[in-house]
Amino acid sequence: MITIDGPTGSGKSTVGRLLAKRLRYHYLDTGAMYRAVGLAIWRAGTELQNKEEVARRCTSLDIKFIHKGDSTKICIGDEDVTKAIREPLMDLMASNVSALDIVRKAMIRLQRKIGSQGSLVAEGRDMGTVVFPEANHKFYLDASLEVRVDRRFQERQEKGESISRKKVKEDLIERDYQDMNRRLSPLKPAKDAEIIDTTQLNPHQVVERIMRKMKQRGRRTGIPKRSISSTK
Numbered sequence: 001m002i003t004i005d006g007p008t009g010s011g012k013s014t015v016g017r018l019l020a021k022r023l024r025y026h027y028l029d030t031g032a033m034y035r036a037v038g039l040a041i042w043r044a045g046t047e048l049q050n051k052e053e054v055a056r057r058c059t060s061l062d063i064k065f066i067h068k069g070d071s072t073k074i075c076i077g078d079e080d081v082t083k084a085i086r087e088p089l090m091d092l093m094a095s096n097v098s099a100l101d102i103v104r105k106a107m108i109r110l111q112r113k114i115g116s117q118g119s120l121v122a123e124g125r126d127m128g129t130v131v132f133p134e135a136n137h138k139f140y141l142d143a144s145l146e147v148r149v150d151r152r153f154q155e156r157q158e159k160g161e162s163i164s165r166k167k168v169k170e171d172l173i174e175r176d177y178q179d180m181n182r183r184l185s186p187l188k189p190a191k192d193a194e195i196i197d198t199t200q201l202n203p204h205q206v207v208e209r210i211m212r213k214m215k216q217r218g219r220r221t222g223i224p225k226r227s228i229s230s231t232k
């Protein structure tokens with residue numbers, strides 16, 4: 001089990017995918033799960049204050065990851081929501097629902113179930129601190145605010161969205177604040193996580209650094225080296 005946590009724009013999704021591919025591990029994007037819940041709650045018009053209704057919707061939500069070749073789809077029931085959950089509105093919806101106790105409990109249960117099925121690179125905000133505290137390798141990626149905003153802005157532009165850099169920055173600051181200051185599972189590095197500043201690094205360089213750290217750690221902890229190098 002490898003966990004990667006960090007704020008928006010730290011590069012954790014790209015790095016997590018590359019790393020999982022290199023190691024031939026499964027990749028779990030837990031942000032996508034909160035986005036799927038946010039989408040379902042938003043579509044239903046459920047008020048977040050209506051705890052009972054949120055609980056009912058969340059626990060009956062059939063979230064599935066379907067892997068095909070290199071790509072992974074996320075579905076609610078039979079519906080492919082991979083694109084819909086990336087709409088800008090879902091950034092904040094996901095962050096809002098992720099602060100609710102009932103939502104976190106349901107997602108953590110599902111994440112641990114997926115984690116019990118095999119080798120995993122699990123990416124999110126609380127993977128190393130709460131969901132998989134026993135993980136062999138924990139990483140926390142971070143980068144300067146300006147670089148994170150640039151990455152996010154570029155992503156948005158590539159999708160053809162007309163949004164200003166200023167708005168991207170405001171949204172990112174708001175989401176950082178929510179994710180880092182909520183009562184439940186706030187975003188922070190696990191005590192035993194390796195912190196990597198990705199400001200000056202591209203995703204491949206980050207993967208190299210992670211591989212190196214795991215080899216060093218493997219030697220220190222006596223974890224057989226082949227457990228991380230044979231799948232290269």
Ligand code: DC
Pocket residue numbers: 008030031032034035091094095098099123124125126127175179
């Ligand atoms: O990584 P992302 O932007 O897709 O995540 C969307 C939101 O979901 C993020 O603002 C916080 C929340 N989240 C969380 O609370 N815990 C996780 N493990 C993953 C995401």
